[in-house]
Ligand SMILES: NC(=O)C1=CN([C@@H]2O[C@H](COP(=O)(O)OP(=O)(O)OC[C@H]3O[C@@H](n4cnc5c(N)ncnc54)[C@H](OP(=O)(O)O)[C@@H]3O)[C@@H](O)[C@H]2O)C=CC1
């Protein structure tokens with residue numbers, strides 16, 4: 095049964111907890127402990143949980159990868175991204191304590207002796223555990239090419255028969271529809287669904303979780319959430335750095351598999367799905383796929399929101415690849431990238447949802463590496479007001495900024511203060527750090543690893559969801575991969591720019607209108623108008 099969280103302003107049923115919580119006797123094994131994800135996200139998240147007292151009592155973390163390194167090097171790497179900007183001695187001491195919980199062992203990903211060795215290492219640690227069974231959480235911070243052998247050998251050699259086992263697998267789950275199906279069925283041979291946690295860390299981000307509350311706890315929002323009010327929606331991911339150091343991985347996958355097919359599509363599905371019956375994990379995950387039948391006459395239209403999205407057409411795609419500029423290297427300058435690679439590092443795609451609510455509204459998903467800023471946001475642009483008393487005034491826009499600096503702001507028109515009677519654009523601004531001054535927002539990976547420790551699947555990806563997601567993207571991915579003729583050439587854009595020069599016209603042809611020129615942020619000086 096879902097438990098309740100009581101707040102001064104209301105009661106929200108908390109997410110369902112489907113499994114038991116690991117409270118003690120727990121081992122967390124991080125595969126790929128030498129890698130980028132492990133050092134940038136996994137270990138900092140584990141430290142965050144440790145610091146805040148959320149890891150199970152007497153937990154031990156084992157790092158595993160092929161790289162040979164001693165414990166000192168392992169600790170150096172895995173703590174290098176833990177933030178302690180002011181050299182706080184308390185945090186420094188906690189980092190030292192955290193290192194003591196953790197050990198490293200190297201081995202291969204494809205032979206049983208390596209995994210038997212790991213099993214012996216784990217059993218030696220578990221000798222000190224008291225009573226009841228053991229809990230083992232296996233985290234695969236690895237490229238998808240090794241998910242299958244690792245999950246198989248873990249099951250064969252490292253699975254606790256006297257306790258609970260869980261496995262966390264990272265995106266991308268395959269490279270297209272067929273490889274995803276193959277991957278899922280291979281994983282299923284060793285791991286049951288309730289033991290498997292498919293992570294898409296965007297589901298752990300505060301503002302992505304907030305979408306459910308913003309939409310369904312506010313009548314004002316819900317009323318405007320459809321084709322009658324909304325003209326177009328953009329979901330954008332911008333990173334100011336390139337693929338430095340990850341060129342080998344990236345060139346095989348590209349920006350669509352890295353960001354759009356998973357992170358941005360997850361955001362889209364939560365933004366557009368119908369109201370779930372409850373916050374229980376299966377209800378939420380169902381609603382991302384099924385439109386609820388809120389009226390008997392709609393009985394024949396029980397379609398899934400993701401299933402209502404047809405595969406993306408080639409003409410709805412804009413691809414880009416960054417080139418060197420301002421002293422920064424281009425994508426092709428990376429030694430691990432083939433010199434003639436046409437792998438896109440930027441993509442904008444338009445998706446259409448063929449259902450009653452969203453018919454005709456373009457959803458533009460766009461993502462790029464080496465752009466001019468770090469920003470992830472949802473921008474819902476409303477339609478024009480009825481012409482007549484107003485002419486050429488700015489459109490309303492609801493912007494949900496996922497990162498950095500979480501915020502929700504609504505751009506609206508107001509009367510120019512003073513004697514004049516004309517409308518000027520301004521905004522109602524809910525910037526979290528100004529409004530909620532005493533709250534720490536957990537990193538997405540902290541929230542999700544904690545969910546896995548609790549046995550809560552709410553924010554993890556279900557297998558049938560992946561099938562639908564890949565159907566939307568597979569045709570254009572095959573085209574980009576050259577499976578259907580010559581590979582499309584991405585448009586070049588300078589490192590640090592806004593993206594390919596064709597971007598503005600791509601968005602404008604879908605109905606997006608820029609704000610009137612007098613809009614200025616964060617303040618407007620009326621005397622200048
Ligand atoms: N980096 C990030 O910010 C994010 C990454 N992810 C996902 O996490 C997973 C891991 O990503 P990331 O850490 O960046 O990747 P890495 O390329 O850093 O790989 C992780 C580790 O896996 C091993 N490895 C790398 N390539 C191969 C290979 N071809 N065959 C066998 N082992 C290999 C290496 O360890 P060793 O050689 O020591 O065994 C490496 O240190 C991916 O699925 C990615 O999509 C998800 C979100 C964010």
Ligand SMILES: O=C1O[C@H](COP(=O)(O)O)[C@@H](O)[C@H](O)[C@H]1O
Pocket residue numbers: 295333352353470
């Ligand atoms: O999954 C991935 O996400 C990161 C960006 O994550 P964020 O939480 O910092 O927004 C991205 O850099 C990486 O390429 C990708 O694999």
